[in-house]
Amino acid sequence: MFNGAILIGAGERRGGEPFHAVDPSTGAKGEVAFSSATPADVAEACALAEAAFESFSTLSPDARAGFMEAVADQIMGIGDLLIETAMAESGLPRARLEGERGRTVGQLRLFASYVRLGDWLDATVDRALPERQPLPRADLRRVNHSVGPVAVFGASNFPLAFSVAGGDTASAFAAGSPVVVKGHAAHPGTGELVARAIQAAVKACGLHEGAFSYLPGNDYALGGALVSDPRIKAVGFTGSRGGGTALMKIAAERAEPIPVYAEMSSINPVVLLPGALAARAEALGTAFVGSLTMGSGQFCTNPGLVIALDGPDLDKFVAAAAEALSGAQAQVMLTPGIHAAYEKGVAALLGAEGVTTIGRGVAGEGHRGQAAFFSVDSAAFRSNPVFAEEVFGSSSVLIKCSSIDEVIATIAGLEGQLTATLQIGEGDEGDAAKLLPTLSRKVGRILTNGWPTGVEVTHAMIHGGPYPSTSDGRSTSVGTLAMMRFLRPVCYQDVPDTLLPPALQESNPWGLTRRIEGKLEVAA
Numbered sequence: 105m106f107n108g109a110i111l112i113g114a115g116e117r118r119g120g121e122p123f124h125a126v127d128p129s130t131g132a133k134g135e136v137a138f139s140s141a142t143p144a145d146v147a148e149a150c151a152l153a154e155a156a157f158e159s160f161s162t163l164s165p166d167a168r169a170g171f172m173e174a175v176a177d178q179i180m181g182i183g184d185l186l187i188e189t190a191m192a193e194s195g196l197p198r199a200r201l202e203g204e205r206g207r208t209v210g211q212l213r214l215f216a217s218y219v220r221l222g223d224w225l226d227a228t229v230d231r232a233l234p235e236r237q238p239l240p241r242a243d244l245r246r247v248n249h250s251v252g253p254v255a256v257f258g259a260s261n262f263p264l265a266f267s268v269a270g271g272d273t274a275s276a277f278a279a280g281s282p283v284v285v286k287g288h289a290a291h292p293g294t295g296e297l298v299a300r301a302i303q304a305a306v307k308a309c310g311l312h313e314g315a316f317s318y319l320p321g322n323d324y325a326l327g328g329a330l331v332s333d334p335r336i337k338a339v340g341f342t343g344s345r346g347g348g349t350a351l352m353k354i355a356a357e358r359a360e361p362i363p364v365y366a367e368m369s370s371i372n373p374v375v376l377l378p379g380a381l382a383a384r385a386e387a388l389g390t391a392f393v394g395s396l397t398m399g400s401g402q403f404c405t406n407p408g409l410v411i412a413l414d415g416p417d418l419d420k421f422v423a424a425a426a427e428a429l430s431g432a433q434a435q436v437m438l439t440p441g442i443h444a445a446y447e448k449g450v451a452a453l454l455g456a457e458g459v460t461t462i463g464r465g466v467a468g469e470g471h472r473g474q475a476a477f478f479s480v481d482s483a484a485f486r487s488n489p490v491f492a493e494e495v496f497g498s499s500s501v502l503i504k505c506s507s508i509d510e511v512i513a514t515i516a517g518l519e520g521q522l523t524a525t526l527q528i529g530e531g532d533e534g535d536a537a538k539l540l541p542t543l544s545r546k547v548g549r550i551l552t553n554g555w556p557t558g559v560e561v562t563h564a565m566i567h568g569g570p571y572p573s574t575s576d577g578r579s580t581s582v583g584t585l586a587m588m589r590f591l592r593p594v595c596y597q598d599v600p601d602t603l604l605p606p607a608l609q610e611s612n613p614w615g616l617t618r619r620i621e622g623k624l625e626v627a628a
């Protein structure tokens with residue numbers, strides 16, 4: 105169960121200003137009064153995380169992987185209460201949340217298997233060359249270490265997979281970082297249930313209690329205090345650009361600045377090339393609306409921009425999209441605030457010069473988002489930045505272009521994005537090849553003949569991109585590469601074997617694949 109507590113290390117307490125969950129489908133306030141963590145709680149959680157750092161960061165790959173698997177088991181052990189709580193707090197349907205729970209535990213287990221492989225340690229050995237002339241070379245050995253305790257801000261739109269035990273926490277644990285989570289105020293009961301599961305796994309695995317703490321709250325000062333704490337060495341965040349950039353500023357102004365890995369806003373352009381439109385305009389129109397309206401459009405990979413050459417085939421796409429949209433039911437949005445922001449964004453598009461409304465979804469009551477699809481020509485698009493702003497929800501803008509060069513120029517003018525999609529058909533290879541260099545400079549993931557919504561958790565996945573889609577385009581927040589955000593290389597020069605970390609010792613006690621004298625020596 106949950107009772108609204110703050111969880112610091114192995115303990116729990118109450119305190120601070122109480123707040124309540126809100127059921128976005130009814131607007132009803134939940135019964136449980138959740139405690140807001142105070143600055144003193146932040147300080148205590150961070151001190152415990154620092155105390156846990158040495159033992160937690162030096163666990164063997166097997167021990168750390170075992171802990172992550174225990175977290176996954178504990179989450180599954182919560183049972184249906186987790187799904188029911190998340191449904192009441194997010195308005196998301198059961199099937200979606202059951203899928204998201206599967207993704208959350210699958211992600212923890214994938215990280216666990218990757219931790220066991222050990223290649224993320226990047227153990228590299230350049231042995232001494234005592235006979236080298238004119239000077240001998242020292243023995244040099246390099247391995248990745250955790251950066252230190254990490255602060256994680258849970259996201260509203262994935263109450264499980266991007267929240268308390270989501271990708272940021274999983275990747276930080278995998279890297280050996282104790283984690284302090286700032287719980288999202290939109291799903292506090294869900295957050296506490298998962299936090300208790302992690303707390304139980306820490307205890308069951310005999311780890312230092314400071315490996316994990318959970319600080320709920322709905323006050324920006326709490327997040328600011330957490331990022332400011334000198335014991336926190338990196339931050340993982342998913343949310344608004346305003347929130348992400350505010351935390352980046354706080355982190356940059358610390359006496360010791362630290363990286364904030366913020367995943368913020370993206371409109372994910374989809375380019376419909378002429379061959380694709382000629383072959384399947386209507387099917388593309390219908391499928392596009394499916395991607396646009398999935399989960400009320402509350403995905404960072406939602407297709408918020410469509411770019412195509414004007415003409416009769418595009419008209420067919422537009423007609424099919426309008427038709428599909430007219431049957432798209434309004435869905436409950438995550439929070440009243442997110443619904444209000446969506447309405448404001450759509451109103452700004454409706455009032456912009458040069459815009460045509462292609463179609464709207466079915467209107468709904470309460471905090472339900474009514475889908476919207478607009479079109480503009482490329483000159484109007486370029487003249488008003490409102491068209492390129494993320495409207496979080498099922499809203500998208502079609503830009504009609506007159507040539508492929510205009511498509512390329514339009515993309516070149518966009519801010520950094522998480523994804524770009526090319527719909528291609530017969531005869532489109534030349535145009536696609538012309539577009540790819542520009543796209544690869546703008547986005548983190550390029551896909552053809554699919555839709556950007558739906559992000560697999562794998563080794564090759566990149567869910568990142570140039571600013572402002574993320575704060576650091578060299579990283580990803582999904583997939584095993586995400587743990588690299590929380591690692592830093594340390595080189596040991598002429599350090600005796602017995603003092604070296606196990607990954608670098610001559611006997612290779614962890615049986616790792618290592619790079620020796622520049623050559624990869626693969627573990628048996």
Ligand code: NAP
Pocket residue numbers: 257258259260261286287288289290321322323324325326327328342343344345346347348350351367368369370403404405441442445446494496
């Ligand atoms: P948010 O407002 O950015 O909040 C995310 C988390 O950061 C919350 O815990 C929030 O604290 C904290 N926070 C925000 N601004 C802060 C500040 N200035 N100082 C300290 N902490 C701060 O995001 P949200 O509530 O999830 O959704 C709001 C908007 O974010 C949406 O309308 C959408 O535009 C965007 N969004 C984008 C994505 C994406 O994937 N790109 C995902 C979700 C949301 P509190 O709990 O105290 O508010």
